[in-house]
Amino acid sequence: MAVLKHLLTGIIVCLAIQTQAQIFKPKTNAEALYNQAVQETKQQHYDKAIALSKQALQEQPDFIDQQLLLARLYLLTKQYDLSRKYIKEVLAKNPKYRDVYFYAINVELSTGRYTEAECYADEALGYFPGSLDFMLKKLGILDAQHKVYRGNEMAETLMGKYPEDTTVRNAYIEHYLVSGKYYQQLGNTGMARQSYDKVLLVAPRNQEAREASLAAAIKGGSYQSALDQVNEALLAHPGNYDLLMRKLGILQDTHAYAEALSTLQEILRRYPGDAKARSLEASLKMEAAGYYANTDPYTLYEGVLEKNPGNREALDKLIGYSMARGAYREALAWINRGLKNSPNDARLLALKMDVLEGDRKYSAAAALAQVLYQRSPGPDLKERLVLLQTAGGRDYLAEQQYDLALASFESALKISPHDTTVLNLLASTYISQKNTTAALKVLDQGLNYYPGNASFLLKKSGVLADAGRYEEAAAIAAELATRFPGDQQLAANLAEMRLTAGRTLMRAEEYDLAKQQFEQVLAVAPSNRDALDYMINLQSATGKPDSALYYADKALGYYPGNRDFLLKKASVLQEQHDYNGAAAITGELMNRYPYTLKYKTAYLNSLTSAGTEYQRNQQPDSALAQFNQVLAINPKDSMALLYSINILNGQQRYDSALNYTAQGIKYYPGNDMFLLKRAITLENKKDFAAAALAADSVVKLQNNAANTDYRDYLQSKTLKNQFGLYFLHSSYDYSDDKYNIATIEYRRFIKRGSYAVQVNYAGRQTGNGLQGLAEMYYTHNPKLYSYGMVAYSNKTVFPQLRAAYSIFKTFKKEIEVELGGRYLNLDSTSSVSGVVSIAKPFGDFWVNLRGFVISEASKNYTAFNLTTRYYMNRRQDYLQVVAGLGTSPDDRSRLVNFPHLSGLLTHSIGAGYQKVLHYRTTLGLFGTWINQKITDTGFQNQYDIYVTLQRKF
Template identity: 60%
Template sequence: MMMASLRYILFATILLTGFTAHAQLFKKGSGDADALYEQAVQATKQKQYAKAIALSKQALAKQPDFVDQQLLLGRLYMLTGDNKNARVQVNAVIAKAPRYRDAYFYAINIEMTEKKYEEAGCFVDEALYEFPNDKELMLKKLSIMDASGKFYRGDSYAPQLLDRFPEDTTVRNAYIGHYLMAADVYKRAGNSVMAKTNYEKVLAIQPANEEAKAAITTMYVQNRNYTSALEQVNAELATNPKSYELLMKKLGLQEQMHAYPDALATLKEVLKYYPNDSKARQMETQLRMDAAGYYTDTDPYMLYQSVLEKSPGNRAALDKVIGLSMSRGAYREALAWINRGLKSNPNDQRLLGLKADVLEADRKFTEAATITGRLRQLNPGSTDLRNRYTYLKVQSGRDYLAQQQYDLAIAELENARQVSPSDTTVLDMLANTYIGRRDYNRALTALDNALSYYPNNPRFLTKKSSVLAEMGRYDEAAEIVETLLNNHPNDERYASTFVDLRLTAGRILMQSEEYDMARQQFALVLAQAPDNLDALNYMINLQSATKQADSALAYADQGLSYYPDNKDLLLKKSAALTELKRYAEANDINAQLLQRYPFTLRYKTAYTDGLLQQGQEYQRNNQPDSALQAFRKVLSMNRRDSLALLYSINIYSSRGQNDSALALAQEGLRYYPSQETFLQKRVVSLENQQRYAEAALAADSLVKLNGSAANTDYADFLRSKTLKNQFGLYYLNTQYDYSDNRYQVATLEYRRFIKRGSIAGRISYAGRAQGTGIQGELEAFINHSKSLYSYGIATYSNEVAFPQLRLGYSIFKTFKHDIEAELGARYLKADSVESIAGVVSLAKTFNDFWVNGRAYFISDSSDFYTSFNLTTRYYMNRGQDFLSVFAGLGTSPDDRSRLIAFPQLSGLLTRSVGAGYQKTIKYRNTLSINGTWINQKIGDSQFQNQYDIYLMFLRKF
């Protein structure tokens, strides 16, 4: 089914779960109308017209301005024969969308079906107002004129149409069809003058049109204008002399005109080409009978024949009968009378000469040459007989050539050459025969022989050049032509041949990828004819193929200096400018071409490609606004252009204009619903807008379309972003080499993810001889901007196994080159000791590695000291998992395993090293294990060791 823009593609509806699903069930929007439209299209294809009409009406009830749907409904009424309702729908579409081209065709067809030609003409005029140079509409207008019988209007309109589209086959056929229809109508109406005029207009455009030729001939015969009819048949025979049908038609006309000698000559031609045709042989006797009756008692031939019957030896009567037979083309009778005379006098030179004449007139050149040979023997010094013998041998050779009997033809021509070795006709024909057989070596020998007699003969030199060219010896061929050109500088034929030879040589060298040698050939052409369009085009193509865009541009400019409006040269210049990255100049040319030829696809494609490349160049030069402007021009011509859509989406995404990026991604999905790239862009845009629920659903569709590991991982990541809660379980096990006691802590956590970060609450348990330690903890991460966030923590316990109070705050700032800095403070109260610490840290990412150095500056009531930590992580599995290695010097207030003994450990020389591994499963479950060894110096030569194992499990929900 033809649709105006082909723009409506099935929009895949995603049904959401929960509240979203409920909302979608009750949302009646354009998506429902699109779905109904697609169902109606499918029903139409299956010829379920009643169902398609019902679906169309439902869609229009939901979206009354849906013009594609309304036009489909009009078409459905047309298919079911309901033109009344079809007219209503189609007219409504035209009123709503005057530029909807297909609607006019439907409207015109409706009126044509009901033979309302005036109304159809109004619609086609309206359409041509909107689309003034539309070829199909112009052809439609001509067909309306013809259908309504207004041929006088078509007579003025058809030539205008042909002038506008002179090379278009469809237009030529419509032009011819118009005049054939008009001629037929006039002929049936008895207006032979107008019928003949229209048939002649057809033949002026298409001389071989059988219908027109046959009709004109028939009209001549019907009007008894046999002379004109015979002229028409002779004109056709000039291009097809062996046509049986035309020869028989000519014979019939001559018989009607009582031109019996001419008719007998024509019959002879028929029998020559079709010797076994029974109809022609039967006609011969009847034709002679008719001629005899027509010429009874008045024909001298009959009178002289009667004399010979009474006096067989009468030479004068014999000569007369022979002469009359020959004059009437009755060569068989003439030959019979000559043979009758030669029986009594076999060496009669006059009769032999007459026999040779008769045989020659009957085109029996071989036999005529044999007779002439006998006469030469009787008269060996006769120049006339030598010349005639040569002529007859040449004609015999021609006949053999016509019958493609080349060996016999060559034998005849060689006989002629032996008698007349310098005869130019013989020499020329011998060369032509060898050339025709593609026996180029013998052809060269024949031509060299001819040139030995006529060394400067232009014809022989030209043929030798042609033969050399056919043998691929183009340089030799061109040298000959160049000589001819020097001798005849004003002869355009030699200049043209020289150019053709060099062009041919250049083309062959190009095909062999001998570009330098081909370039030399084309340069020679341009030196001779600087405006030669073929050479210019080849030069441009060569320079472009060898990446010499500057030279290609120079030749394009040279060509345009001669042909300023040549569209091919303009297009090539545009391509060279594009190669030179002069996109603005290239696009100016492409825009001009597109304006001149708005319906030529290659100019539209060139302009579109140029704009895309220009836009990409703007992107590389960090000019996004200019790039967007270029891409918008592309989309204004073709809103379905996938590259322009994708490039625009990328720019909007990089600038944080996610609404615009999302709109274009959805537009792309309308046209390419199975295109993974647009679906990915839609998912990313939704993610950037933090619309994680919609992004996750879109990502699920992406996985259905392409279930790659990357797409599945992305869907899992986005699904995790929709989860606002997290359960955590931590376990710390500490052992000492100086005590049998173990320090074990179990922690439960609940975390809530909010728009600007997360808030968590924890409760920790630790068993001790003196009781069970319980600690409550609140923790928060708050995002202030993309590069700034805060961390805060507050804990309170019953002072069994935990410090009584701990407070902490840090602010983090991200800088360029993936550098993050921290500035914070810590407060700790335990065993009646209070400490305050300042914290600074610096982190940097190197590809898959993350390194963080942190320093604590701690002050309590008795002293001031420092602590340092260095942590390195190696990220794996697209950043979900990591291995970590860490080392520390001193005890920090963030070290959970030593906080209970922090007052006693402060100031001691403490070293620690550890390693850990964290694994995240589908961004929802996180498992972690860390091991740390701590060495503390408690005296001059006394050390004690501590070993920590820290386990963690997190689950988002």
């Protein structure tokens, strides 16, 4: 009993040590290193961050976020080639990783490789269509390359989609400023002015655009336009020295010396100490005098008026000459001089109105027209008043001064309530203010006067659509399209309206209602690309690939060879599991556009999907052919390599599988997956030594429990020897005797099984017993194996001779059947037994029922054992429960009493647990209770404890 206690204590200590080692085993933490690298990056400690990142990648080579961080760090430190390396690695693993495209674009822009930057932008927009960030990036790339026309198109698209977005407005302004400068450098002042005018449309107060536009106008000889711009700027900044000096220069260049001198006097009045202005006074007068000499009528009439201020003819001539030359300020000065003497002079007031109109001061002109109309109402003056109020409103509207614009248009409408122009402009102003209610009220007012007016109806339709009232808007648009069947613009407007409604419903996930909108578009415009595109997407998204395919074919009927529709059709075929059909399309696209990555990727995806489908259908050769096509195009395709390895392993073509693993290791030296596949292939090949070396390399790359366990398993397969110690302790409630058996065993594993020799020792009052035993397991083929055993002893304790043989056959559904025999000789008594058993696994459970027919001294007995095991840890460990009836010839604890137990009714039940440590050390502890009926009312009990220890080496 003391020996048993010491043995159990030793086992528990060993288990505790190994458990502690497993619990406290240090683990590398690539994620912790990554987090440290992020913090160092934030503090701009880039070298330290790079070192931490490299360390993290050594721990976990496939850490994609870490690779992206390295790409960023090398970009920040201007190591562009290294940054490109990690960018490409991230894209190879996940081409939809959004952030990597920003780094890719920035790297190429930083090195002046604009074409590559544009390719990355296009690729990003392919994965993220309509992305504002990538569209802005592309606009910047186009500007850097001076691709002005494409840049204009992109800028207008952005402004159309995001008119209120500040970032877009700034990008739009910046683009046209850049294009304006570019045209200025080329000497194309006309195009430069167009670019700057685009800026001024959205940012009227942009100083840079104003200055540049003015310079372009002067350089191009458009002095009147330049003068208008300066005068407009002076309204916002009256008395500005630079503006006044610029105006003076323009007037001098156009020989408008009278106004030039007037402007100079204003400069001197505002800046009396300015030396430059004073130096210009004499030279400007001399230049004017030389220009006019004595031939200029203007000078002559001016002289007359100086001598006779009341001379009306001279005054009228001076006003006329000033207006003819476009010198409206000068003309206005003469008119105001006349009005001082005759404040109510209707003709001077009318002239002043004309001058103000010519000078584009429409509101001031309208105020005079109002005064004149009140004095003398007439149709001509009424029309003039409405026109001036409308013109003034237009100016306010252009400057986004909506309240002043509304006041002008409403004043005009009071005078002329039926005026269609005023009604339209008033409605447009309310629309600009997004005042839907007021806009609809004005439009309805116009439609009351002019029922069926196309302009009002079209505008009302647009207002309703903007308000989300798509059905009402579409009804009006449909009516207009019916009335004017040849008007393509009206048809396009109706289509766009329904498309907008459909897009809105799609965002709300109202897919059926969205389909109805697109179907209505196609009913009147069957070739509408957007509607066809949306229908394909919707049908596919709602699980109707057949309908999606119908619309894809329909789209290709209108647009044969269209890349986008071909790719969509391939996507639908892929969804229908027609991978070969999809591959045919994507393969053609790849051949047509060999440098477009998305077509190559789509083709490879189709081939890979076809291969996996063949695998599922148990067609490995066809699957392998597909994967070979993938590898012919992209030898680095990791999925094709892995699938090919799996198929070849399944076909037991291990050498070919090893070739593919070598290819994978070559292209992905830091990837543990291919090393693991190599280990598995070598295991299948039964080359356990090489497999164990490969598994050890996996552990060095990825030191986790699963990999370590697999390495230990393979290493155990290389061990051919096993040492075993067994101890059986039996006690009885009817005797003080203890029956102990100690066993030492050596086992040798061979290719077809194993053989072993044992020495059993037992001490009794009658003497010490020794028994030698030899046994063998021999595998004939994967379905058939044998077990044989022979034992011989000195008869003191053990039977003098024991022999056993069984043959085991595995049938379908893993049913195993045993047939065998046993021979036992003890105290001149011989026993011969026949044995039959049946076993079957049920998941993690294994059940075995064994029966014995025992013949002893012309008497026959039976015995039965039912064994149930629950396996764990890759079927290495198990819990066991055994129930028995009778005494079997395989029961070592009762063989010493076998003759006395023959024929007794015996019940037994036992339980045990076996644990395997690292596939080398096996520990077992089992207990059994045996109950024997010795008389009609008498029973005796036996208790067994069995401890096992085995170690491979």
